[in-house]
Amino acid sequence: xxxxxxxxxSDLYAIDPKFRDxxxxxxKAITVLLESKPNVAVxxxxxxxxxxxxxxxxxxxxxxxxxVWPTLKNLFYMNKLxxxxxxxxxxxxxxxxxxxxxxxxxxxxxxxxxxxxxxxETKFAAKAFGSLSQSASSAGARSQSGGGxxxxxxxxxxxxxxxxxxxxxxxxxGAEGSFEAxxxxxxxxxxxxxxxxxxxxxxxxxxxxxxxxxxxxKRQKGGNAAGVVGNILSGLNLGIVDLKALTGARVQNFTLxxxxxxxxxxxxxxxxxxxxxxxxxxxxxQGKCRDxxxxxxxxxxxxxxxxxxxxxxxxxxxxxxxxxxxxxxxxPEVDASWRLGYETMQDKSQFFLEQVSIRYPLMIDGKxxxxxxxxxxxxMVSIQLVDKRVTGVSNIMTQNYARSSYPTETSFDRxxxxxxxxxxxxxxxxxxxxxxxxxxNLGTAEQVYMRYWQYKENESSELLVPALRFxxxxxxxxxxxxxxxxxxxxxxxxDEWEKNQxxxxxxxxxxxxxxxxxxxxxxPANTEMK
Amino acid sequence: MMDAEHxxxxxxxxxQGDSSAFEELYAEYVxxxxxxxxxRTSHKQTAEDVTSEVFMKxxxxxxxxxxxxxxxxxxxxxxxxxxVVDHYRTKKETVDIEEAHEVGxxxxxxxxxxxxxxxxxxxxxxxxxxxxxxEIVMLRVWDDLSYQQIxxxxxxxxxxxxxxxxxxxxxxxxxxxxxxxxxxxxNIS
Numbered sequence: 001x002x003x004x005x006x007x008x009x010s011d012l013y014a015i016d017p018k019f020r021d022x023x024x025x026x027x028k029a030i031t032v033l034l035e036s037k038p039n040v041a042v043x044x045x046x047x048x049x050x051x052x053x054x055x056x057x058x059x060x061x062x063x064x065x066x067x068v069w070p071t072l073k074n075l076f077y078m079n080k081l082x083x084x085x086x087x088x089x090x091x092x093x094x095x096x097x098x099x100x101x102x103x104x105x106x107x108x109x110x111x112x113x114x115x116x117x118x119x120x121e122t123k124f125a126a127k128a129f130g131s132l133s134q135s136a137s138s139a140g141a142r143s144q145s146g147g148g149x150x151x152x153x154x155x156x157x158x159x160x161x162x163x164x165x166x167x168x169x170x171x172x173x174g175a176e177g178s179f180e181a182x183x184x185x186x187x188x189x190x191x192x193x194x195x196x197x198x199x200x201x202x203x204x205x206x207x208x209x210x211x212x213x214x215x216x217x218k219r220q221k222g223g224n225a226a227g228v229v230g231n232i233l234s235g236l237n238l239g240i241v242d243l244k245a246l247t248g249a250r251v252q253n254f255t256l257x258x259x260x261x262x263x264x265x266x267x268x269x270x271x272x273x274x275x276x277x278x279x280x281x282x283x284x285x286q287g288k289c290r291d292x293x294x295x296x297x298x299x300x301x302x303x304x305x306x307x308x309x310x311x312x313x314x315x316x317x318x319x320x321x322x323x324x325x326x327x328x329x330x331x332p333e334v335d336a337s338w339r340l341g342y343e344t345m346q347d348k349s350q351f352f353l354e355q356v357s358i359r360y361p362l363m364i365d366g367k368x369x370x371x372x373x374x375x376x377x378x379x380m381v382s383i384q385l386v387d388k389r390v391t392g393v394s395n396i397m398t399q400n401y402a403r404s405s406y407p408t409e410t411s412f413d414r415x416x417x418x419x420x421x422x423x424x425x426x427x428x429x430x431x432x433x434x435x436x437x438x439x440x441n442l443g444t445a446e447q448v449y450m451r452y453w454q455y456k457e458n459e460s461s462e463l464l465v466p467a468l469r470f471x472x473x474x475x476x477x478x479x480x481x482x483x484x485x486x487x488x489x490x491x492x493x494x495d496e497w498e499k500n501q502x503x504x505x506x507x508x509x510x511x512x513x514x515x516x517x518x519x520x521x522x523x524p525a526n527t528e529m530k
Numbered sequence: 531m532m533d534a535e536h537x538x539x540x541x542x543x544x545x546q547g548d549s550s551a552f553e554e555l556y557a558e559y560v561x562x563x564x565x566x567x568x569x570r571t572s573h574k575q576t577a578e579d580v581t582s583e584v585f586m587k588x589x590x591x592x593x594x595x596x597x598x599x600x601x602x603x604x605x606x607x608x609x610x611x612x613x614v615v616d617h618y619r620t621k622k623e624t625v626d627i628e629e630a631h632e633v634g635x636x637x638x639x640x641x642x643x644x645x646x647x648x649x650x651x652x653x654x655x656x657x658x659x660x661x662x663x664x665e666i667v668m669l670r671v672w673d674d675l676s677y678q679q680i681x682x683x684x685x686x687x688x689x690x691x692x693x694x695x696x697x698x699x700x701x702x703x704x705x706x707x708x709x710x711x712x713x714x715x716x717n718i719s
Contacts, residue, residue, distance in 0.1 A: 004674060011677065015696045022703065029703045030671065036653050037672045038572075042564040046578050051556060054585055058549055320557070323550040 005030050044331065045366065051327055128404035129218050129463060130456060132492045195430035196438050198480060200420045202470065204444030207412050209489065214408045216490065217364065217401040217449070217464040221273040259283065262389060273398030277322070279391050299352040300385045302342060308334045310388060315358040315381040318390040328399050329360035329378060330368065337483075343476060355384050355391055364401070369449045370469060373425070374484035377451055401464070408466055408489040412445075415487050415494075419445070419470045423485040424497050438478045442470040442485060450486050452493075465490050541602050545592055556585065559603070563610050566673055570614045580617050584610045604682030607675070611683055655702060663698035670695055 008030055012019040019026060243249070253269040263283040267276045281287035289295050312332045319326060335357040342351050361378040362369040369377045382392045409415055418424065419442055429435075450467035453460050470485040488494065543551035563584055568577035587609050595605055656664055662684075669680045677695075681688040 004671075008670065011692060012696050012699065015692050019696070025703050026699065029699060033656075033667065033671045033702070036656075038569060040565055040568045040577075042561045042581075043574075043578070047560050050560070050578075050582050050585065051553065053582070054556065054589060055549055055553070057586070058547075058552060058589060320550075320554050325550070325553060326557075327553075 001027060002034075004034070048327065048363075055327070123215075124402055124404040126213070126405045128402075129216060129454065129461065132216070132406065132452070132454065132463070132465070132490050133496045134493075195435040196479065197429045197435055198422065198427050198438050198440050198478070200422055200440050200442055200470075200472075200485065202416050202420055202442045202445075203473070204442060204470070207445050207468070209408070209410045209412050209415070211408060212410055213405045214466040214489065215365075215403040216406045216466070217403055219273075219397070219462040219464070220400040220402055221271065221398065221462075264392075273400075275393075275396040277393040277396070284391075298354050298384065298386050300354075301352055305353065305356070305385060306388055311356065311383055312358055314383055314388040314390060315360075318381065319393070322393075324379075324393065324396055326360060326379075328363060330363045332358050332360050332381075335359050335380075337481075339476070353385055355382050357382050362399075364449050364464060367448050368469075369451060369464060370467070370484065370486050371451050372486055374423075374469075374472075374482045374486055376483075406465075407491040409491050409494055415468050415489065416445075418487045418494070418497070419468070419485045423470075423487060427482075438480070440475065440478055440480055441473045443473045445470050447489075448486070450488050452488065465493070537602060538597060541592075541595065541597070545595075552589075555602070559606055560585070562673070563606065566607065566610050567614055569668060569672055571617070576617065580610070580613050583613050583617075587613065600682040601679065603675075604679045607673075607679070607683045659698055659701065663694055663701070666691055666694045667698045667702075 005027060009019075009023065009026060012026065250271070252271050253267065255268070256266045257280050258264045258266075259280070261283055263280040265278050265280045267274075267278075269275070279287075286295065286298055311334055315332060316326075338353060338356065342348060358381045359376060359378045360381070361376050371377050377395070379396060380394045381390055382394075383389065384391050445468040448467055448469045449464040452463045452465045454463050455461075465488045467486050467488045470487070472480060472482060472484060475481070475483060540551040540555050544555060560581070564577055564581045567580045567584070568574070571577050571580065584606070588606055591609075595602065656667065659667065665684065666680060669675050669683065670677070675683070677688045677691050680691045684691065686694075
């Protein structure tokens, strides 16, 4: 008997105790009523669309504020921690300069809110973002892992910051995503070295590519936030330096540290429109661990993991508490990439986890966004498994895009051939004895967006390019770390790639790796490292 | 379900113009309100339109919400109930208002056609109930609301709602044919 039925019965008995005599029939009647309830679920796209509409309506009907503080509070929709940190740091500034800056922030606030409009209405002329060709850029392409043994890392945490991203790769001691080096690893836990050469075969359905031109999107980063905050701070005379002497100063980034138990560190990049939340290690118990027994308290075995519902519930609650909007993101999913490492471990009893990531996949025009190396892209929330506390959030970004149309490929065969080569960055091929040939099957392709970096005049731009995603359907069985092969549809990118084939450089064909003689490996399968 | 204090805090923040507070409340209630409307309209597009109306009205009237007169949840459901009635009033001039409380259909047959037919019979029996009884049964069993919330939504006392519910259940227990029960129980268990 469910709790709901018990509750309804309890109500009935309170009204008339004689109902107890009819309990069996009442249970049936209520059960039947519950079963007859229409099975309906609200359409997620409708929910997102309505939320956007309502928020716009709310914004239009609200009055502009003239105080300095709300300007900072509304940066990237994160108010609570930002309030605590910046409020304390700038208390003197606010007292000294609030009046003259009030007028400036009215103008600044419009540009801050524009930085969060999500997919903007701005449509530029065709090819407005310039050439998509890598050779036209001033620097090389962003390095890519190519799968096949190197795990994909989806966060773009700046150097030195503990952004909460799941690496998906068990460390030598089996700890997943741990940022502290644990004690020595037993040899039984290390993956046996073997070299796999992968070939790809498309086993999906044929796909029609009907559009000869599609939109490429360009993320409009931090808006005018850097200038507005710089404006506020530039009136400050610190005593040892007068910031008023710096005209036109912009605040590039800052870090807030929460000085409470289980406090967080927040890195805000105003220029890029990025925020990363991580643990302030000094305030977390693990930060004081000095021996294996202490670290072991924060580890769980795979069969002790909380359910996906519990993990997602914790992540949702944290984002809500922090005022981090989920607008524009799809349904959250638990990142199960740790499982590949677990399945390939010889001694599974030694495997443990400390944290896992929840991914909120970014959705644009109803399509998911992927990194070039095949990992889905989105906001990542890391959760400590032992107590389900959130340890970090990465890829909190302003979402404002401009569009421009570019010619795209309409021949599925051409795109499929590239996918069957392993994509534009195929995995290494080992030449030495002991290497194993494995076939990876590619499922039916679907159209998505691919993150693509354009480098021009020492500046990098983040573009979203239409692409086909080829899911690797037997990746786990074959011991392959990648989940997908992504092939962009922008004709310019494909043309350049084919032109470069066989000549190395960007997207060159498979590369044969010849090891140095001193580390030559002739390792039969299933042999432990001594 | 969020605790009462946090709930109140969110409503107050929303009144002050805090969009993140609104978003949190929206996330909490959108699915429940949609289902409430769908159970009474049986049509996805209509349910979406009316749900949109409900939240637009809530947005416009939030300053008038008075916590001393009832909970935010009941207030929102009352808007939804009235919106369903208004929908039928404006869309169908001659329709009986009671159609606004017709039970919804289950379009998700899932291949179990016989079972779906029997469930439709159950819904048909629900429609034989007087309108006030049917509404309270749906609010209690399908929308899973407490008597206090139901009372605030329908504008009656809690005791009256309990009595109405008990009469409705008693009537269903007596009048729903045994065959329907047996077939359904065999399928359910």
